[in-house]
Structure formats: structure tokens, C-alpha cells
Amino acid sequence: MLHARACRVDTGATAVPKCPRRRSRRGAVHPRAGRPSGSASLSVFREPYDFAERLRAGETILSAWSCLPGRHVAQLLARAGYPAVTLDMQHGEHDFASVAATIPAIVAAGGTPVVRVPVGEFATASRAVDAGAAAVIAPMIDDVETARRFVAQIKYPPLGERSWGPASAMALAGVTDPLGWLETANRATLAFAMIETRAAFEGIDDILAVPGLDGVFVGPADLSIALSNGAHVAPSAESTHAAAAKIAAAARAAGRIAGYFAPSVEDARTAQAAGFTFISLGIDAALIAEAGRAKLAAFEAGA
Numbered sequence: 030m031l032h033a034r035a036c037r038v039d040t041g042a043t044a045v046p047k048c049p050r051r052r053s054r055r056g057a058v059h060p061r062a063g064r065p066s067g068s069a070s071l072s073v074f075r076e077p078y079d080f081a082e083r084l085r086a087g088e089t090i091l092s093a094w095s096c097l098p099g100r101h102v103a104q105l106l107a108r109a110g111y112p113a114v115t116l117d118m119q120h121g122e123h124d125f126a127s128v129a130a131t132i133p134a135i136v137a138a139g140g141t142p143v144v145r146v147p148v149g150e151f152a153t154a155s156r157a158v159d160a161g162a163a164a165v166i167a168p169m170i171d172d173v174e175t176a177r178r179f180v181a182q183i184k185y186p187p188l189g190e191r192s193w194g195p196a197s198a199m200a201l202a203g204v205t206d207p208l209g210w211l212e213t214a215n216r217a218t219l220a221f222a223m224i225e226t227r228a229a230f231e232g233i234d235d236i237l238a239v240p241g242l243d244g245v246f247v248g249p250a251d252l253s254i255a256l257s258n259g260a261h262v263a264p265s266a267e268s269t270h271a272a273a274a275k276i277a278a279a280a281r282a283a284g285r286i287a288g289y290f291a292p293s294v295e296d297a298r299t300a301q302a303a304g305f306t307f308i309s310l311g312i313d314a315a316l317i318a319e320a321g322r323a324k325l326a327a328f329e330a331g332a
């Protein structure tokens with residue numbers, strides 16, 4: 030069933046089209062949605078854990094970006110209609126306790142939980158997927174070796190070295206059979222490497238070829254700094270979008286998912302046109318400040 034408020038984002042503008050939000054009637058994950066529990070078939074691909082399948086099918090999925098720790102704001106954003114909410118442990122203030130408490134709150138509101146870990150913290154990536162993250166974004170991935178070490182913590186053997194301990198993730202996905210989880214989790218749980226350094230930009234094809242890496246995610250602020258050798262930070266510049274478009278094209282040619290951090294609706298549209306399908310749009314703290322400014326201006330206008 031398509032959700033009527035599919036892609037509405039509270040920016041005052043119409044959001045990027047073609048990203049239907051699907052929910053159960055009660056707005057929560059289907060615990061037993063007619064598929065045999067324990068079957069290795071599609072047992073973990075129930076919403077919102079059908080995220081990976083939807084992206085692989087070419088759907089555009091928007092994510093809110095959550096920097097404010099604690100479950101309340103992230104849950105409200107999921108409830109407001111965001112198909113996914115990304116909890117930022119790199120520049121945001123989520124620690125692991127906040128991530129572990131917020132993931133179930135997002136799922137209960139019908140959203141897909143995603144986590145961005147701090148630079149190089151791949152053990153945290155492993156804990157995030159155990160806590161029920163449907164995808165993990167790792168920042169500042171420079172080379173093949175670092176990408177491999179990241180993937181190893183997200184994927185079970187033979188793709189990686191993820192250690193067993195998915196009780197929370199299985200409970201959220203409604204999976205009871207350990208073998209069913211083991212046989213399907215590598216496809217359902219996504220690893221995104223952020224491409225935002227010159228080395229990564231130049232080595233994109235090699236990074237994309239890392240087995241088990243599901244996609245790349247562009248950080249346009251860092252990318253613009255890197256490609257200008259520190260001369261500017263220009264995430265919305267034409268030159269940044271042109272570089273990003275090359276990354277999207279490489280990802281698509283390699284059969285991988287292309288993700289993008291969009292500072293504005295215009296950036297999101299440009300990214301979508303370039304082939305990005307997993308797009309973050311709207312930072313919680315900025316959305317609150319924006320709404321506050323609008324409220325004050327409305328009062329002043331009537332004075």
C-alpha cells in the first residue's frame with residue numbers, strides 16, 4: 030500500500046518525486062506479514078527492512094538527517110513521513126546508547142533506521158546493525174583496504190567477518206529463525222562508503238569493486254573541500270555536482286547504489302537527476318530552526 034504522504038518534507042516545497050513511503054496499517058513493521066517465518070526466502074525484507082530491496086529496484090528513498098540525540102525528534106521525523114532517518118554519530122551528537130534507543134522508535138513510526146558512524150569506527154558499525162540499523166554509512170573511506178575493513182564488520186562470512194549477535198535486529202525485523210537471518214542479512218543490511226576525499230574520488234572504481242559494498246554515499250561539503258585543495262566549502266556548487274555525477278555514473282555502472290547528502294531541495298533534485306537514489310534531505314536541528322524563524326516571522330508580519 031502506498032502511503033498518501035509519501036514524500037512530503039516540511040520544507041514548504043514539494044519533495045523529490047517517485048519515492049513512495051509504504052507502511053503497515055498501524056504504521057509499524059509487519060511482524061508476520063504472511064511470509065513463513067524462518068524461511069530463508071525474503072524473511073527479513075518486510076517493511077521497513079525492505080529498504081535494500083527497494084533501493085536495488087531503483088526506488089528513490091529520502092532520509093531525514095538526525096543530529097539531535099534521543100529518540101523524540103528522530104521518531105517525529107519518521108512519523109512526519111520520512112521513509113528513512115539517518116542517525117549521525119560523526120558530526121551529530123548520537124552516541125551508541127542514543128542510537129540503540131532511537132532505532133526501535135524509528136521502526137515503530139514506520140521509518141527505516143540508518144546510522145552514520147564516526148570516522149574509522151567499524152566496530153561501532155557492527156554494533157549499529159546488531160541494534161537494527163538497515164544500513165550503515167562510513168565517512169571518509171579513502172581506499173580499497175579501508176572499504177574492505179568496513180564491509181567486514183557489516184557482512185557475515187563468506188563476504189565479511191561480522192560477529193554473531195543480532196537479537197535486537199531480528200526482533201525488530203520480526204525474524205525468529207537464526208538460519209533465516211544468517212542467509213538473508215547480507216542482502217538486507219547495506220554498507221555505504223562515503224566518497225568525499227580526493228583519493229576516494231580518484232579511486233572510485235576500485236572502491237566500488239569491493240565485494241559486499243552495497244553503495245557509495247557522497248558528502249558534498251568534504252568533497253568540495255578536497256577537490257579544491259581546501260580553497261572552499263561549496264556543497265551546492267556546479268563543480269561539486271559535476272564531480273558527484275561522475276560518482277553516481279560509476280556506481281550505477283558497477284551495479285551499486287548511489288547515495289547523496291543534499292543540503293537543499295534543489296540539491297536533492299539535481300542529485301536525483303544525476304542518478305542518486307538514496308538521498309538525505311533535511312537536518313533535524315536546521316528544520317527546527319527554520320520552523321522557529323518562520324513562526325516568529327509570521328507573528329511579526331501580523332503586528
Ligand code: 3PY
Nearest residue numbers: 248249250251252290
Ligand atoms: C559532507 O557533506 O561532507 C558530509 O559528510 C555531509 O554530512
Ligand code: MG
Nearest residue numbers: 168225248251
Ligand atoms: Mg563529510
